[in-house]
Amino acid sequence: MKLRSEQWFNGSRELSFQHRSAMRAAGHRPESYLGKPIIGIFNSWNDLNSCNLSHKDNVEFVKRGVIAAGGYPVELHTITTPADFMKPSDLPYRNLMSMDVEETIRSLPIDGVVLLCECDKTTPAQLMAAASCDLPALQLAAGHRSSGSFRGKKVNYGTDLWKYMDDYNAGLFSEEELEELEQDISCSLGGCPVMGTASTMKSLSEVLGMMLPGTSSIPATHAARKAAAEATGQRVVEMVRDDIRPSQLMTEAAFHNAMRLLAAIGGSTNAVLHLTAIAGRLGIRIDLKQYEELSKDVPLLVNLQPSGAYSMDDFFEAGGLGATIKELLPLLDGGCMGATGKTLKETYEHLPVYRREVIASLDEPVMADSGIAVVRGNLAPDGAVVKRSACSEHLLRHLGKAVVFDGYEDMLSRIHAEDLDVDEHSVLVMKNCGPAAIGMPEWGAIPIPSKLLKRGVRDMVRISDARMSGTSYGTVVLHAAPEAYVGGPLAIVDDGDWIELNVTEGTLQLLVEPSVMEERRKHWKKPEPAHVRGYPRLFADHVLQAHEGCDLDFLRPRNKEEAAFVPPIVGRG
Incomplete structure (x- = not known):
């Protein structure tokens, strides 16, 4: 096993002296990390991102798993994209976050990566960065928040909010009721408890092999989320030793599986932008029409809001994404490799469905046409x-x-x-x-x-x-x-x-x-630009159109050869 971090710590005498001295200053003894895979844990929480905030605690369990597997964990913080607050749009900051993660990975002594995600754009941003760097990497989601309760009825942040706002605008819902709903609809940390963009992208990450099987649909408040964090840290160390990289997992066939799964779960339209952008970083071109062509024979299997009736809590109880993939296996390429190194077929073929009203079968789907x-x-x-x-x-x-x-x-x-x-x-x-x-x-x-x-x-x-x-x-x-x-x-x-x-x-x-x-x-006259400086101006000048994934033109390689990771030259900072 040749570790990338050795370039920093076992290179020339002068440079390795400087780098090890800097590590000592931060409390890292050479006896603790030399010869071990150094795992960068990229944390995306902040106090304004309630979806990702529980990663403040989850990170400690990831570290435990890394140490147990013989690796050395280092925690790093990146920007995050709280969709509730970022104005006018969080999409441009998906690309900025991907640059933040990518350049941090490239420039530091890191052998493997754990990416802590949840809110809508954090998941694709990290996958874009992982694709560009192509070092062994896995994601860990924070999990979905609990459903709320409003006057004796279960309510879900997101879909139910839009329905109640329509009632409010129709004069059927009072100001007092709206204030009460505000207190009840969002009652824990975690992502939206429906099949919105956050849940969609976690599901697609798992089927792409970038998240451990069974971990994408665990609730944020469930103890299994901590166990998933520890297992993720442990598995990444193994992936470094076995040299398993994102390019081996996120193959063209895996993206085809993801597009079929997108239809089966009734997933978010935003996934079209994100999958296209992630694949583009690997030199894989996805034509917009493929989303329709690959899902023509795929029915809706998951009865979740906004396409159905239930919540992510119900989905987890019914068997979660694993049970859904098992039902969909006849329409997937079961030979694609997952995060454990086993194929999709080996990983998911035995999983049961516990609630058929939530996860249906191909023979008796929720809806025949869903993609x-x-x-x-x-x-x-x-x-x-x-x-x-x-x-x-x-x-x-x-x-x-x-x-x-x-x-x-x-x-x-x-x-x-x-x-x-x-x-x-x-x-x-x-x-x-x-x-x-x-x-x-x-x-x-x-x-x-x-x-x-x-x-x-x-x-x-x-x-x-x-x-x-x-x-x-x-x-x-x-x-x-x-x-x-x-x-x-x-x-x-x-x-x-x-x-x-x-x-x-x-x-x-x-x-x-x-x-x-x-x-x-x-x-026709072109409107005046909304942004005249800074990153928004850079985004406006270089963003690709929607059918190309809205990545920045200079971040997308022209071919698969250009997509290959080139290690930095280690020298004096």
């Missing part, structure tokens, strides 16, 4: 995505007149106005919310106008170049590319234009004559 649908046409030439399992059946094919908002602030100022010219057949269109414009916030689930909510309308066709929360639901067309800010067709839609959506056929058409569209393009 991410891709729509293309003159309104989105590079594609847009729709979460089929969250759509209203009667809107999967729809023709309606556009009600257009030039941006998020314009939408907020007018959406609930009594004089807004809108009915249940209208198509709500919002521009200038894409990656280069403003960082692609989760604004795509445009609120239903209050006057329609009061008439009982709970879903409409909505189209934008934004994202939506993985906990959201509805017939929402997202990630329209190219985005309006860079001159995509969305930019020239006007009030009253007829728009035709056909999810089944995969089309999205603006029913305007080409000559009219061309004339409008001549008069």
Whole structure:
């Protein structure tokens, strides 16, 4: 076993003297770490990230596992991405966090990596970094928070919040009830307790082999979460000794498995961006259409909000992700290697399902058609995505007149106005919310106008170049590319234009004559940039479009050879 850290501690006399002296200053005795795999534990908690906050304690159990396996743990802190707070969007900071993790790994004496994740963007950010560095690595999730209880009814942060807000805007829910719900709906640390982006990305990390089997769906408050932390620390040391790297786990076949699993769990549309970006770091290109093609024969197996009825606690009790993968094995490549070094088939084929109302079978699924649908046409030439399992059946094919908002602030100022010219057949269109414009916030689930909510309308066709929360639901067309800010067709839609959506056929058409569209393009002016300096400016200048994963162009290798990790030259700092 040749350790990468030896470059720092067993190199030239002058440099090794300096490095070992610096280690002594931090309390690390050479007798304790020399000759052992040094495991960097990358911790992503801070006091504003309730999803990841329990890693403040979990890290000690990871260290215990590393030591038990004969490694030497060092804890490092990175930026984090608390989705509740980061404005206007946490997506740009996914890329920044991936750079933070990657460059810290590259520049320090680390042989293996444990990545402590949970909240939406921390998981893909760490996987992007792990892919770029390609050192032995595993993730450990913090786990989902408990469901709340509101007036005798179970409520889940995320999906139930959007439903109650609709009731509030419809005048069916009082200010006092809203204040009470605020206290009850989010009652512990951990990620959203539904199949939102956090739960989706943990699940995909496990099937990609980057998380120990059975650990992605453990609740944050369960004692098994500590055991998982210790086991993860131990396993990473073994992976260093066996030289098992992310590129051996996150193969093209593994990404195909992840896309099929995404459909089976009714996972978040955000996963489309994240999987594409992670694969891109390895030199693996995922075409947007693959998400639809690979999930055509995959039914919805998991009956969780927002696509179903239950919570992550129910999912864990039913057998969790392991039981789901077992049910899905006939449609997966079971020969892909998982985090333990065994194949998916060997790891999951024996696992039972305990609650069939939560985890269904291929023969009797929750829903026959569930995957991410891709729509293309003159309104989105590079594609847009729709979460089929969250759509209203009667809107999967729809023709309606556009009600257009030039941006998020314009939408907020007018959406609930009594004089807004809108009915249940209208198509709500919002521009200038894409990656280069403003960082692609989760604004795509445009609120239903209050006057329609009061008439009982709970879903409409909505189209934008934004994202939506993985906990959201509805017939929402997202990630329209190219985005309006860079001159995509969305930019020239006007009030009253007829728009035709056909999810089944995969089309999205603006029913305007080409000559009219061309004339409008001549008069279109690019909006002023939202950001003029700093990292947001760098992001806006270099971000790839949604169908390419929204990574930064200079972080994506041009081929698999460029993706290979190059060790730094160890010299004087």
